[in-house]
Amino acid sequence: MEDISNSPFRSVCKQFGADLVVSEFVSSEGLIRDAEKSRVKLTFEETERPVAIQIFGHNVESMRKAAELAEEAQPDLIDLNFGCPVRKVVKKGAGAALLKEIPRMLEIAGAVVRATRLPVTVKTRLGWDPASQPIVTLAEQLQDVGITAIAIHARTAVQLYGGQVDWRLIGEVKRNSRMHIPVFGNGDITNALVAKERMDQTGVDGLMIGRAAIGNPWIFREIRSYFLSGYIPPQPSIKERISTLQDHFRKLISYAGERRALLEFRKFYSGYFRGIPDMKPFRMRLVTATTIGEVEEILGEILDVGFQISDPGSRIPYL
Numbered sequence: 001m002e003d004i005s006n007s008p009f010r011s012v013c014k015q016f017g018a019d020l021v022v023s024e025f026v027s028s029e030g031l032i033r034d035a036e037k038s039r040v041k042l043t044f045e046e047t048e049r050p051v052a053i054q055i056f057g058h059n060v061e062s063m064r065k066a067a068e069l070a071e072e073a074q075p076d077l078i079d080l081n082f083g084c085p086v087r088k089v090v091k092k093g094a095g096a097a098l099l100k101e102i103p104r105m106l107e108i109a110g111a112v113v114r115a116t117r118l119p120v121t122v123k124t125r126l127g128w129d130p131a132s133q134p135i136v137t138l139a140e141q142l143q144d145v146g147i148t149a150i151a152i153h154a155r156t157a158v159q160l161y162g163g164q165v166d167w168r169l170i171g172e173v174k175r176n177s178r179m180h181i182p183v184f185g186n187g188d189i190t191n192a193l194v195a196k197e198r199m200d201q202t203g204v205d206g207l208m209i210g211r212a213a214i215g216n217p218w219i220f221r222e223i224r225s226y227f228l229s230g231y232i233p234p235q236p237s238i239k240e241r242i243s244t245l246q247d248h249f250r251k252l253i254s255y256a257g258e259r260r261a262l263l264e265f266r267k268f269y270s271g272y273f274r275g276i277p278d279m280k281p282f283r284m285r286l287v288t289a290t291t292i293g294e295v296e297e298i299l300g301e302i303l304d305v306g307f308q309i310s311d312p313g314s315r316i317p318y319l
């Protein structure tokens with residue numbers, strides 16, 4: 001996720017059980033120009049492995065070249081973004097715009113597969129709009145050009161990030177007897193119960209989690225535990241939330257510097273304190289804090305108040 005899933009975020013997700021993590025999308029044109037902003041997105045820690053670097057773009061040759069540059073960073077996978085619906089990307093014919101230009105999408109995918117010895121995966125959507133949802137055929141076509149796994153967000157591009165998800169076509173992709181590569185489902189997985197329901201509904205090989213992991217890396221632990229034992233662990237204690245937040249924050253400071261870390265971390269506070277009543281005044285102070293010392297002080301105060309979380313966890317038998 002852009003501006004979210006940088007190395008510090010991925011490391012924390014990994015620590016709590018994510019099996020595979022993916023970089024923010026990296027512009028192929030930016031990478032080729034050697035833009036600092038794009039290059040820094042290629043960095044990761046060894047502990048993140050397996051890790052994918054995701055690239056996006058419209059031009060076949062640029063995507064091929066960008067894949068070669070990404071390969072030099074030695075990730076485990078190269079992932080191609082054919083799903084981003086935001087204006088700045090789509091207006092350049094990249095991301096989800098390629099759902100309206102499938103021959104070009106396949107050309108890019110094939111060219112990247114041939115350009116790298118790494119496995120190449122794709123992240124896409126059901127289609128451009130409700131009238132055009134080619135994902136079942138498209139998944140097969142991508143497989144045919146050498147893609148080794150596909151992740152599908154259960155929305156069309158025009159839906160952006162809202163409206164209802166529709167996982168039925170993901171199930172159809174998975175049930176297509178001609179498909180043999182792993183299929184991952186994505187979209188609105190918010191907890192272990194929803195995760196289990198989607199797995200059962202579609203039979204996908206894996207689930208990809210985005211927004212629900214922002215400030216909530218425990219979602220991976222919860223899902224893992226539920227899938228393995230039917231037990232959903234208790235919500236993290238305030239102490240665990242704060243120590244994880246501090247770990248994430250320190251990592252972000254080393255990665256991005258103090259000033260940017262202070263700004264960027266604002267996106268994470270509400271996630272880290274989700275579900276705890278009466279946190280609003282603290283949250284307001286955290287998002288307006290201007291020094292690291294101030295943040296540490298507020299976190300100390302939260303610990304002193306010692307909000308209680310009375311959730312014993314639950315055992316919910318599988319159906």
Ligand SMILES: Cc1cc2nc3c(=O)[nH]c(=O)nc-3n(C[C@H](O)[C@H](O)[C@H](O)COP(=O)(O)O)c2cc1C
Pocket residue numbers: 001002003004023024025054081083084123153161186187188189208209210211212
């Ligand atoms: C802030 C933000 C940035 C995102 N950036 C990317 C991206 O760079 N590459 C990508 O494949 N998807 C990106 N996505 C989409 C997510 O990966 C995911 O497909 C979408 O949010 C639906 O899944 P979720 O309901 O689990 O969040 C982004 C989503 C958000 C909210």
